[in-house]
Amino acid sequence: MEKMIKNALKLAKADYAEVRVHEGVSTGVTYVGKELEGIGEKSSFGGCVRALVNGGWGFVAFNDIEHLPKYIEMACEQAKFVGKNKSQLSPIPILNDHTKTTVVNDPAEISLKEKQSLCDKYNTIILSSKQIQTSNVRYLDSRGTVFFSNTEGSFIAQETIFCGISLLAMARDGMNVQQAYHSVGDLRGYNNVLNMEQECEKVAKRAVDQLSAKPVNGGKYTVIIDPKLCGVFVHEAFGHLSEADFVYENAQLREIMVLGKRFGSDALSIVDDGTLVGEAGYNKYDSEGTPTQKTYLIKNGILTNRLHSRETAAKMNEKPTGNARAISYGNEPIVRMTNTFMEPRNDTFEKMLSEVDDGIYAIGALGGQTNMEMFTFSAEEAYMIRNGQLKEKVRDVVLTGNVFETLMNIDAIGNDLEIYGGMGGCGKGGQSPLRVSDGGPHVRIRNVVIGGR
Structure with a gap:
């Protein structure tokens, strides 16, 4: 594979060219x-194949690698048609690496029948409650290797093993329909989806309790959000604004997202870290062969970085921060968390x-x-806070607001960081679901607008 790709890339008539080859197998129930x-x-x-000529990109996807020289030629020709400026790519190291994944319990060693039986058991537990109208249990595992090479001389092979499951319960009382959801999914192996009987019971109970x-009552409240909702807020409301392709193309956002500007108290720090082994968003290298890293987007309240591709x-x-990611071989890399x-x-x-004294504790995100x-987010469940205690x-x-005002209104950050993966993933530019993780601790925010009656 390495020799074939490198020899083909020698034919590229471009300022830069790269080849990615994906092979893999997946199981679903x-x-x-x-x-x-x-x-x-x-x-x-x-x-x-992706080729860069005079600042213009050409892109060709394929399923028959024996015609790779032809596809490289096609990508270079495409790039020549659109290229009108100087090609710009930030330099990265030339690398030769093969990363293998090891997990404690490899899903490839578990039979399809055993995976189906596990899902059947979880589904039966959810449906055992009389008020549960329907359920959804979805299991997925995948094993794949991505081979990357470019005209600069790098060749990288990365293996990934993902495993996850999602549990959904929907309860109904007349026209009142409520649901609850739980999902896990990361790169730690099959043990990740075992022993979830209690989670199935909790999902069913939460859906019924919501009835x-x-x-x-709508209004402005002091709100405490749990680690899961904190993660969704950080990812959706702030993380996407930190993706440099979005910032570069939007003049209004460039005026707002000025490095060195204060976005919160000294206690506030937001991080994107692709090096966390085992988490759903882990990669040693991104889809351009750039090593991933820990990037502080906000550090001690100050906007310090954004997420980048080489371009x-x-x-x-x-x-570059190692955040150029493509969801499959049929997609070009774009800046992702x-x-x-x-x-x-x-x-x-x-x-x-x-x-x-008077507030809301918001848990999870639907x-x-x-x-x-x-931004607008719907909490999965919530409780009123009265005189320092959880009540009804x-x-x-529904939490609504301006992300920058909300960050400034954070007045307490907890010590209980949790990071969640799951089956959902992230969507951007028609590429979904991309495996990511997000999280945080419990966080208290003043003056949050809550929609309601």
Whole structure:
């Protein structure tokens, strides 16, 4: 493989060219309600060529590597048609490396029947509650190797083993329909999905309990968010604004995201770290062969960095961060997050809670959307806080606001960092779901707008 790709790249008539080849196999099991909706194994093989000529990119995807010289020629010709400026790529080391993944319990050694039986057991537990109308249990594992080589002389092979499962319960009482969800997924192996019987019971109970929860009264509240919701907020509301391709192409955002500008108190630090072995967003190298790293986006309240590909780093006169990622061989690398989280500090959840007279404790996230600096997130479940204590459960809790104002309104950061992977992944530029992780500790925020009655 290495000799074939390197020899073919010698034919590239371009300022720069690279080849990625993906090969892998995956297993999936899906239950919807009582029915086994899908089960099977599939393998995949394909690759792509990306060529840069006078600042313009050409891209060709393929499934038959024996015609690689032809595809390199096609990509170079495409690039010549669109190239009109000087090619700019930030320099990176020339590397020769083969990374292998080892896990304690390899999903490849578990039979498809055993995986199906596990999903059936979890599904049966969820459906055992009388008020659960339907369920969804989805299992996925995948093993793959990505081979990367470029005209600068690098050749990298990276193996990845992913395993995860998602559990969903939907409860109904007349027209009142509520749901609860739990998902795990990372690079630690099959043990990740075992012994989840209690989680199945909790998912079903949360969905049923939501039926009796009263809709929250809308208004401004002091809100404590749990580590999972903190991670979603950090990723969706702030992380995407730190992706340099988005910043470079948006004049309004460039005026806002000025390095050195204060975005929060000294206690606030937000990190993207692709080097966290075992987490869903881990890679030793990104899709351009750049080593991943720990990047402080905000450090001690100050905007310090953004996430880069080689091209955005060169155009913005900054350093590459190892964040150019492609979801498959059929896609070009774009700037993406890896494992993104808020760093913990010293406050305990109990202390944060005790200092709130009238507020809301928001747990998890069912979904949300962002538009530039504005965000809207729906909490999976929530409780009212009265005189420093958790009280009645409430539902339909929707957090809305401006991310920069919200960061400045954080007045307590917990000591209980948690990082979550899962089956969902990240979507951007038509590439979804990309495996990522996000997280943080418990965080207290003042003056949060809560939608409701």
